[in-house]
Amino acid sequence: MTKFRVSETMKEMMASYYLEAKNAAYNHVPVAWITSGGPVEFLHAMGVIPVYPENYAPMCSITRVSKDLIEVSEAAGYSSDLCSYARTDIGADMTQGGPILGLPKPDMLIVGTNICHTVVKWFEVHARKYNVPLFIIDMPYLHDGMTKEAINYVVGQFEAFKTFLATTLKRPFEEEKFREALFLAAQVSELWEKVLAMGKKRPSPLNSFDTFIHLAPIVTLRGTQRAVDYYTQFYNELEELTAQGFGSVPDEKIRLLWDNLPIWYKIKYLSEFFAQHKAAFVVSTYTNSWAAIQGNIDTDHALEELARAYLSPYINRDFKYRIDYLVRLIEEFSLDGIVFHSDRSCKPYSLGQYMIKEEVTKRTGKPGLIIEADMNDPRVFSDAQFETRAEAFLEGLEK
Amino acid sequence: MKHFAGIDVGSLTAKAVVIDENNRILGSHIMPVGQDSLAAGMNAYAQALVKAGLKKEDVAAVVSTGYSRKRFTEATMQKTEISCHARGVSVVFPKVATLIDVGGQDSKAMKIGKDGKVLDFAMNDKCAAGTGRFVDVMAHALNLTLGGLSDAALSFKEELTLSSTCTVFGESEVISLLSQGQSVPDISWAIIKSIADRLVSLVKRVGIEQDIAMSGGMAKNRALVSRLEDRIGFDIHVPGEPQIMGAFGAAVIAKGE
Numbered sequence: 001m002t003k004f005r006v007s008e009t010m011k012e013m014m015a016s017y018y019l020e021a022k023n024a025a026y027n028h029v030p031v032a033w034i035t036s037g038g039p040v041e042f043l044h045a046m047g048v049i050p051v052y053p054e055n056y057a058p059m060c061s062i063t064r065v066s067k068d069l070i071e072v073s074e075a076a077g078y079s080s081d082l083c084s085y086a087r088t089d090i091g092a093d094m095t096q097g098g099p100i101l102g103l104p105k106p107d108m109l110i111v112g113t114n115i116c117h118t119v120v121k122w123f124e125v126h127a128r129k130y131n132v133p134l135f136i137i138d139m140p141y142l143h144d145g146m147t148k149e150a151i152n153y154v155v156g157q158f159e160a161f162k163t164f165l166a167t168t169l170k171r172p173f174e175e176e177k178f179r180e181a182l183f184l185a186a187q188v189s190e191l192w193e194k195v196l197a198m199g200k201k202r203p204s205p206l207n208s209f210d211t212f213i214h215l216a217p218i219v220t221l222r223g224t225q226r227a228v229d230y231y232t233q234f235y236n237e238l239e240e241l242t243a244q245g246f247g248s249v250p251d252e253k254i255r256l257l258w259d260n261l262p263i264w265y266k267i268k269y270l271s272e273f274f275a276q277h278k279a280a281f282v283v284s285t286y287t288n289s290w291a292a293i294q295g296n297i298d299t300d301h302a303l304e305e306l307a308r309a310y311l312s313p314y315i316n317r318d319f320k321y322r323i324d325y326l327v328r329l330i331e332e333f334s335l336d337g338i339v340f341h342s343d344r345s346c347k348p349y350s351l352g353q354y355m356i357k358e359e360v361t362k363r364t365g366k367p368g369l370i371i372e373a374d375m376n377d378p379r380v381f382s383d384a385q386f387e388t389r390a391e392a393f394l395e396g397l398e399k
Numbered sequence: 400m401k402h403f404a405g406i407d408v409g410s411l412t413a414k415a416v417v418i419d420e421n422n423r424i425l426g427s428h429i430m431p432v433g434q435d436s437l438a439a440g441m442n443a444y445a446q447a448l449v450k451a452g453l454k455k456e457d458v459a460a461v462v463s464t465g466y467s468r469k470r471f472t473e474a475t476m477q478k479t480e481i482s483c484h485a486r487g488v489s490v491v492f493p494k495v496a497t498l499i500d501v502g503g504q505d506s507k508a509m510k511i512g513k514d515g516k517v518l519d520f521a522m523n524d525k526c527a528a529g530t531g532r533f534v535d536v537m538a539h540a541l542n543l544t545l546g547g548l549s550d551a552a553l554s555f556k557e558e559l560t561l562s563s564t565c566t567v568f569g570e571s572e573v574i575s576l577l578s579q580g581q582s583v584p585d586i587s588w589a590i591i592k593s594i595a596d597r598l599v600s601l602v603k604r605v606g607i608e609q610d611i612a613m614s615g616g617m618a619k620n621r622a623l624v625s626r627l628e629d630r631i632g633f634d635i636h637v638p639g640e641p642q643i644m645g646a647f648g649a650a651v652i653a654k655g656e
Contacts, residue, residue, distance in 0.1 A: 367518070367519055372524050388479050388505070389522060391479045392479040392481035392517065393520075396518065
């Protein structure tokens with residue numbers, strides 16, 4: 001993975017974020033656990049610290065404790081077919097384990113269903129344990145594109161969310177601060193899009209293994225000034241690197257797209273494996289999803305725009321949209337092929353990949369490879385099986 | 400005349416082939432891998448050289464392939480068995496467009512373009528269903544050799560169905576069929592049908608295009624090839640010695656480098 005100057009800044013920023021969260025109770029600041037696609041802007045408006053089990057689970061995976069935590073939750077009766085983020089998070093919560101010894105106790109739980117429906121049951125488990133309110137924002141899957149009905153449906157729930165926050169925190173909803181958070185979040189998403197667009201350069205100054213890591217601030221701190229500053233700095237550094245002709249994969253020959261979540265516990269290994277074969281992942285549908293959470297925050301219709309933004313991520317879109325989108329990325333990023341991670345844990349992302357792969361190849365002539373793995377459960381990954389498939393795929397791409 | 404070699408060490412057997420500049424096979428050898436894949440590969444190579452009447456120094460380049468390909472640091476190059484089988488079979492059958500390769504641990508279907516280039520491939524998932532290992536385990540349960548299972552299957556009388564494609568559950572199912580008094584030929588045929596069905600869905604993923612060929616150890620199984628031909632609706636070309644196609648392709652690739 002590429003060492004950027006901002007990498008240190010990010011480490012410090014994430015450490016101070018988690019420190020603030022851990023000390024929240026002591027400082028009488030409320031904490032909310034929220035899903036990765038949850039509308040965090042409302043929380044920032046009310047001075048609530050958002051904490052993400054879906055960020056903590058990969059932290060446990062990268063630090064190689066996810067397997068132990070998964071075993072804890074499986075021993076408690078959670079099925080091995082359940083999402084490995086959920087199993088890691090529940091295990092971490094039961095043992096107060098992982099790199100920061102468990103997440104700070106929540107005062108409320110916020111779920112958005114734009115990523116999956118497992119999150120509902122998963123957060124219900126926490127709601128029962130901590131006896132705190134759970135607010136579910138149902139964001140319907142877009143079977144036939146964006147509709148007015150879907151937007152209105154979500155806007156209604158956003159209104160209710162404001163009331164929920166005011167009632168739970170026993171103070172009025174802060175509209176002014178909300179607009180500020182919306183403005184900052186939109187800026188961050190826009191900056192993130194610009195950062196990701198640097199992948200179009202040949203050679204690309206960054207690759208998906210980098211963006212998987214540098215995704216942490218946009219997930220956790222979207223809607224804050226620090227995130228805006230961070231991505232501004234990152235973007236400037238990338239511009240500098242590009243001017244020097246820097247490529248994150250030395251002697252870049254093959255340009256690829258990564259589909260689905262990263263395989264967190266193998267991220268270093270995969271990064272080195274593909275770099276050795278001079279193959280760079282210059283774009284991924286996964287990291288692009290946070291660039292999609294971007295509305296024109298026109299204050300009269302702010303909630304409509306926000307609803308549209310939160311309904312937009314790739315995982316919430318139909319197959320036809322996904323195919324068209326991949327075809328477009330192949331062209332925009334001059335790709336040679338696609339690697340589809342068929343993620344045992346993430347069914348809504350993995351469903352349809354075989355058909356999507358076939359369609360995209362038919363339309364573009366660019367081949368795809370499907371890798372069977374799991375984002376957080378290392379027991380599912382086999383090095384030898386992966387290498388045979390990936391090398392055969394890359395041998396086919398050699399020019 | 401220059402000579403080239405390919406060594407293919409898979410999950411169950413090690414194969415080595417020595418060829419000349421005209422792709423003529425001068426010597427080949429197949430042996431079980433056992434616990435030491437490197438030793439097995441070197442042994443197979445030594446035997447192939449003896450059969451060819453050559454010494455190591457006579458060989459200009461060696462390519463290793465198969466699951467243990469990376470252990471052969473002496474090899475000029477390492478290539479996956481997918482590329483090697485495709486290359487080897489396309490030398491034998493230049494018009495091949497679809498290749499089914501069933502080895503011990505993996506089964507693959509490949510779409511093949513010009514000069515044996517792999518355009519697309521599909522492989523079995525993390526499971527032994529549809530692989531040589533599946534048939535191996537079933538043959539053991541029936542106390543048959545692999546060839547014996549094929550012969551028995553071809554003389555079946557009654558159509559039975561093995562509902563499980565899982566190797567572990569499949570074995571229990573075979574044992575319970577035996578205890579119900581079903582005949583060995585009928586059970587053998589059910590086993591062949593089960594693996595053939597898995598392979599048909601695999602080959603459909605890359606698309607069936609003529610000519611179709613089959614390689615790997617399981618291509619020696621006449622019952623399986625005949626069942627696949629029925630299901631696919633086309634003839635399947637099988638090379639004289641399908642099991643060494645990976646090693647042969649590796650040697651052909653060695654020649655090109």
